[in-house]
Amino acid sequence: MELSGLNTVIIGSGIGGLAAGALLASRGALVTVLEAQGYPGGCAATFARQGYRFDAGATVGCGFHPGGPMDMLGRELGITWPVRQETVAWRYCHGSLTLDLDRQGSGVLERFPESRAFWQEQSVLSALLWKLAAGGLPWPPASIADLALLLRKGFSGFPGTSRLLHFAAKTAYEWLVEHRLETNAEFMRFIDAQLLISAQATSREANAVNAAIALDLPFSGAWHIEGGIGRISEQLALSIEQHGGTVLYRERVERMHTIRRQVFGVETSGGLSLAADLFLANLTPASLALLAGISSDSPLLRQKGPVHRWGTVTLYLGLDAAIAAGAGERHLQIIGQSGNPGEGNSIFASFSMPGEEGRAPRGCAAVTVSTHSRPEPWFAAVGKSREEYLRLKSTYIDKMLDLLALHIPGLREGIRFLEAGTPLTWERYTGRHRGYVGGYPQTSLFDVRDPATGFDNMLLVGDSVFPGQSLPGVVTGARRVVELAGRGVGSR
Ligand SMILES: Cc1cc2nc3c(=O)[nH]c(=O)nc-3n(C[C@H](O)[C@H](O)[C@H](O)COP(=O)(O)OP(=O)(O)OC[C@H]3O[C@@H](n4cnc5c(N)ncnc54)[C@H](O)[C@@H]3O)c2cc1C
Numbered sequence: 001m002e003l004s005g006l007n008t009v010i011i012g013s014g015i016g017g018l019a020a021g022a023l024l025a026s027r028g029a030l031v032t033v034l035e036a037q038g039y040p041g042g043c044a045a046t047f048a049r050q051g052y053r054f055d056a057g058a059t060v061g062c063g064f065h066p067g068g069p070m071d072m073l074g075r076e077l078g079i080t081w082p083v084r085q086e087t088v089a090w091r092y093c094h095g096s097l098t099l100d101l102d103r104q105g106s107g108v109l110e111r112f113p114e115s116r117a118f119w120q121e122q123s124v125l126s127a128l129l130w131k132l133a134a135g136g137l138p139w140p141p142a143s144i145a146d147l148a149l150l151l152r153k154g155f156s157g158f159p160g161t162s163r164l165l166h167f168a169a170k171t172a173y174e175w176l177v178e179h180r181l182e183t184n185a186e187f188m189r190f191i192d193a194q195l196l197i198s199a200q201a202t203s204r205e206a207n208a209v210n211a212a213i214a215l216d217l218p219f220s221g222a223w224h225i226e227g228g229i230g231r232i233s234e235q236l237a238l239s240i241e242q243h244g245g246t247v248l249y250r251e252r253v254e255r256m257h258t259i260r261r262q263v264f265g266v267e268t269s270g271g272l273s274l275a276a277d278l279f280l281a282n283l284t285p286a287s288l289a290l291l292a293g294i295s296s297d298s299p300l301l302r303q304k305g306p307v308h309r310w311g312t313v314t315l316y317l318g319l320d321a322a323i324a325a326g327a328g329e330r331h332l333q334i335i336g337q338s339g340n341p342g343e344g345n346s347i348f349a350s351f352s353m354p355g356e357e358g359r360a361p362r363g364c365a366a367v368t369v370s371t372h373s374r375p376e377p378w379f380a381a382v383g384k385s386r387e388e389y390l391r392l393k394s395t396y397i398d399k400m401l402d403l404l405a406l407h408i409p410g411l412r413e414g415i416r417f418l419e420a421g422t423p424l425t426w427e428r429y430t431g432r433h434r435g436y437v438g439g440y441p442q443t444s445l446f447d448v449r450d451p452a453t454g455f456d457n458m459l460l461v462g463d464s465v466f467p468g469q470s471l472p473g474v475v476t477g478a479r480r481v482v483e484l485a486g487r488g489v490g491s492r
Pocket residue numbers: 011012013014015016017034035036037040041042043044056057058059060061062251252253254282283291312314370429430431432437438439461462463464468469470471472474
């Protein structure tokens with residue numbers, strides 16, 4: 001189908017909505033993005049507060065390696081990303097164990113030499129997956145043409161792709177058992193911590209193929225984004241405008257007009273009413289259901305698909321720069337001595353660069369700290385009383401600061417600014433129902449959601465659809481949406 005002149009309205013300017021919008025606009029579609037907030041990026045935004053610019057959620061740039069999804073997107077749109085490769089992706093800390101995750105993986109191999117064969121296999125698998133995903137992966141297949149393309153890709157990757165079948169139905173844990181690593185508690189803790197942040201599930205549940213690519217993130221390289229991760233969405237919004245599109249801020253879509261399987265138009269908080277041929281919802285399925293006024297298990301949302309499981313608690317710290325320098329690396333992943341991962345028992349902390357333009361007042365650094373947290377107890381607490389909610393919030397703040405203080409001497413004395421976000425904050429800020437963030441748990445290659453919504457002219461984009469979370473993940477999903485739109489799927 002001709003994309004040129006295709007009138008497209010996108011609800012939300014997260015990375016997925018913007019990447020799809022920029023690709024569509026560059027191919028001649030008439031794109032309008034409606035964003036509830038005053039700036040783009042959603043979970044990957046950078047926001048301003050009292051002289052600081054804090055990364056809201058995402059902090060690590062990945063997928064910028066040559067041929068990676070971000071690299072390819074930039075080339076296609078003529079964008080030079082403001083990125084610089086980090087020597088160490090992040091530093092993993094548990095008790096006295098410190099591992100710097102660099103591209104060579106040397107620290108991990110030195111500490112866990114018994115895992116060498118596992119990493120060799122992981123590297124072969126992930127190289128194969130990156131190759132298969134290059135230029136888009138028609139998964140889950142939506143047509144005979146998709147199946148044919150998958151077969152073509154599969155055969156061209158042969159015999160490697162036959163190896164994939166061996167892993168497709170396994171969990172990461174079963175894969176680790178094959179390497180007799182499951183009894184190595186320190187190694188398993190390390191793997192689970194990596195999988196939780198990049199696959200939203202630990203080894204017992206994460207699918208082995210998903211785990212291979214999730215574990216590859218630090219080894220395929222991490223990039224620092226000059227000025228904050230929000231620069232990526234700002235560049236994408238600019239690209240849409242340069243191709244004749246529009247990105248409108250403070251325009252929350254509050255109403256959808258539908259008749260049976262057609263969306264006719266949307267209305268915004270600012271009083272706009274817009275009709276379109278194609279609508280893209282950069283929303284979670286639950287948020288789309290609420291907007292459409294249907295139940296989230298309505299056949300109109302068609303597929304069951306995996307559901308988001310995690311929310312987050314985030315801290316935004318303005319820190320004395322001399323104290324922040326004690327971190328030693330730009331990103332620290334700190335695991336506490338006890339307890340399951342998440343819930344303040346493990347944190348990921350990211351620091352602005354010394355002297356980085358516009359990120360913090362002179363002599364200070366902007367720091368984002370996050371931990372996985374189940375949203376349900378937060379909503380239960382606020383359901384009881386505001387005091388109960390504030391008590392829970394203050395417990396998490398203390399726990400997270402205590403963990404960070406283990407690796408940053410003088411932390412508490414160095415704090416110049418502190419704000420915290422809970423799943424309630426995240427719900428309000430991103431419009432994601434119940435504040436579920438970070439993509440769906442990658443427990444199966446087959447139980448995944450494609451962009452179809454059940455409305456004939458609306459597609460989903462973002463980290464709820466395959467392949468899920470992260471900048472490269474949602475950009476890969478956005479490509480799929482554009483490809484489907486080009487075939488007339490999702491258009492009136
Ligand atoms: C704490 C945290 C840390 C993370 N760390 C990393 C990382 O280091 N690296 C990485 O690559 N990824 C990371 N991720 C994941 C990554 O940020 C997300 O997967 C990705 O940004 C999600 O993009 P999305 O397209 O789904 O849109 P979202 O980020 O969900 O954005 C949706 C947008 O839609 C807008 N919106 C919602 N409802 C409406 C409405 N009704 N009308 C108008 N606008 C609306 C919202 O305001 C928002 O701007 C992290 C995520 C979190 C939460």
